[in-house]
Amino acid sequence: MGLFSNKKLLVGVTGGIAAYKTCELVRELRKEEAEVQIVMTEAAQKFVAPLTFETLSDREVLVEMFPQSKSVATRHVDVAQWADCFVVCPATANILGKVAAGIADDLLSTMIMVAGGEKTIFCPAMNSNMYANPIVQRNIETLQRLGYSFVSPEWGELACHAEGLGRLASLERILGKIKHQLLGSEELKGVRVLVTAGPTQEPIDPVRFITNASSGKMGFALAEAAAIRGAEVTLISGPTNLRPSEDIHFREVRTTEQMYEAVHEVYPNTDVVIMAAAVSDYRPSVYSEHKLKKSDNSIVLTLEKNPDILASLGKNKNGRILVGFAVETTDELKHGKQKLKAKNLDLIVVNNPKQRGAGFATDTNVVTIIDRQQQVESLPKLSKPEVAQHILNRIVELILEAKSKK
Structure with missing residues (x-):
């Protein structure tokens, strides 16, 4: 539908x-x-x-x-x-x-x-x-x-x-x-939602960088879905060709470190975080100020680990709802459950980019949602806005559950 x-x-x-x-x-x-x-x-x-x-x-x-x-x-x-x-x-x-x-x-x-x-x-x-x-x-x-x-x-x-x-x-x-x-409501009125989207780029030299094929469509769809339900939405995105609606607070970054800093700047005033960005796990240890010349048959590029943004948020959760994404090509459920626990998440959304109609640079996605009780919800191939609505439904359930315990 x-x-x-x-x-x-x-x-x-x-x-x-x-x-x-x-x-x-x-x-x-x-x-x-x-x-x-x-x-x-x-x-x-x-x-x-x-x-x-x-x-x-x-x-x-x-x-x-x-x-x-x-x-x-x-x-x-x-x-x-x-x-x-x-x-x-x-x-x-x-x-x-x-x-x-x-x-x-x-x-x-x-x-x-x-x-x-x-x-x-x-x-x-x-x-x-x-x-x-x-x-x-x-x-x-x-x-x-x-x-x-x-x-x-x-x-x-x-x-x-x-x-x-x-x-x-x-x-x-x-x-x-x-x-x-057409779809607007006040279901999330007063709720502050932070969404990350798109890829990050890790520069090697002035013309080259490490990145991935993320289009940002899933993250932007999530930001729009939250705003439609009345949330106050901040969207932090890596480089994409997309622009959000005018009522979404929008900030562009390039590198994982820049996204880390931007997220932590907003995090104290946030109730829900949806980390849909496909951040680079590694960056070059040394940035060359000048373009690397094609002088040798091979080149050795030393990489160092980037900070894990979502894991850092999970260590300072303080009642916030954290939703992560995991791109896996093998043992998706096993790895998804491990990341959910290790990063102290409430939900994790897992997908396999090798699956037809799923992953980067597509208008559709095929995802599995795992919650803290290890319960699994597998969705069929849907448009990314439809997937976003399903994820927001689960977030609303978590918000209502938290309110009932107060």
Whole structure:
């Protein structure tokens, strides 16, 4: 079952160059089994053909207020009320101005008026000067006061080839906002959660380093899942191409030592730690300030052990919930149970990267969860967001159990 199974999403597409990126958003929503209905403005059709969205959504695209083939005058009301969430992506200055001024002169603007702010998310994308224009900013502030949600644009290269603030937010950030809208709760309100994600890199010289194939997807999914449930989340990640939702405190590091320091800085003000990062166990004993030359047929690289971040946390637990991950290729359960005990963990999540659909750089995972009582829960192949939800369910159980003992 997908993350958005039985959820109904209305996606409004306006006439901006970023409209092509909405195709990938629709693809991801459908992958998570959402029902998706597209509505396009006349200008949007100049950038992406309706047929493209019909193919991706498996539904007829809505483009006209009064199409000749349909005679239902209240269609704009029916469809807007049908949706659980309404995402306008991209949202141009024009559509923001219309809605802020109460103008409903086409199908999309009319539907937004019907849906209201509670279920509508705007994803602005436009030229940086246009975005900074006081009129546009005033319209955004007006809509925010009325309860409309926003995924703010990012800094980057724009269609005019200049760099500035106005680029459509990343797919990860938009999906994160949708998850909050559809799945959000206050189950973990007041709980401070620290998540680590991604690989670490141990430099050999200015151009080479030791690392692994971790994409960070599992850790980022866990951070999003905790935030969706109302937790105050801090995410510390090694180098990845991912970015979390805006309500997650985010910090990037490179090396294991940097992650160690960052984790211990946050740890005193944390209730739950989920250590999903694939940290390097070893680092070069000596760092070369200059690129090593290919002068010999072989090279000897001496390594020294990195600090064990999770083990260090387990020695100073003080009632916190600690969750670790273990990547094992042989005797997974045996080694997982050993690490659980040795590091004083509450849960350990074990997976074998050799198993199909599991491990690094995939969108799915196959994991086994082991608790302090040595009880084992083996999950089938699931998307990483689904795995994250299972792990969060177990953490909630531990929190409730701890509260019942007080």
